[in-house]
Amino acid sequence: MGQIVVALAAIALALFFRSEAAAYPPTAARLPDLLSVVIILLAAAAIAQVVWSRLRPRPALAEAETGSDTPTDWRSLALGAGFLALIILYAFSITRIGYLIATPLFLAIPLAVLRPIGLVAAVATIAAVTAVIFGIFVWFLNLSIPLYPAL
CATH class of the missing domain: 1.10.287 (Helix Hairpins)
Known part of the structure; x- marks a missing residue:
């Protein structure tokens, strides 16, 4: 279900x-x-x-x-809820702190908590994802995304 x-x-x-x-x-x-x-x-x-x-x-x-009486995996449920909360917070934070701060920060949080990859790979992943999204939406599509904090 x-x-x-x-x-x-x-x-x-x-x-x-x-x-x-x-x-x-x-x-x-x-x-x-x-x-x-x-x-x-x-x-x-x-x-x-x-x-x-x-x-x-x-x-x-x-x-x-x-049997259908499998125990609930509360850790996975908490991780999923936390990830959903991060996504919602990220969507609201872009307009307040800017894309170039919000994106690396919200990519770093799950990578730091879950530690699926090492530090060098995490930094490279964060930089690459931020650059690709910036390239597509700001440079290529010319969308007005707030890049820096609103002052």
């Missing part, structure tokens, strides 16, 4: 981005439209996979071993 909820949330977020992109110039709206379509298709595929796996008949032995 959790996978279906996450997929539905992804669809809702993609539809929100699509509605926001409607106010962009036509060339700038292409990328958010394309990404939202891809997200919606992937989320629909995830929902279909969950439904298909539940409708498929299971052997009696496997059913007895994998």
Whole structure:
């Protein structure tokens, strides 16, 4: 059930981005439209996979071993909620502290907490992601994104 909820949330977020992109110039709206379509298709595929796996008949032995009383993984739930809170905070912070501060900061927080990669790789990843997003949205699409804190 959790996978279906996450997929539905992804669809809702993609539809929100699509509605926001409607106010962009036509060339700038292409990328958010394309990404939202891809997200919606992937989320629909995830929902279909969950439904298909539940409708498929299971052997009696496997059913007895994998009872429906699996314990809740609270750490993963807390990490997911924290990540969602970071995304929302990031969206609101861009207008206040600027893109060039908000993006590296909000990329560094999960990398520091989860430590999936080393320090050098984390710094390189943060710099590359910030530069690519800057290049696409500011340089290529000429969108007016606040780069520095509003004074």
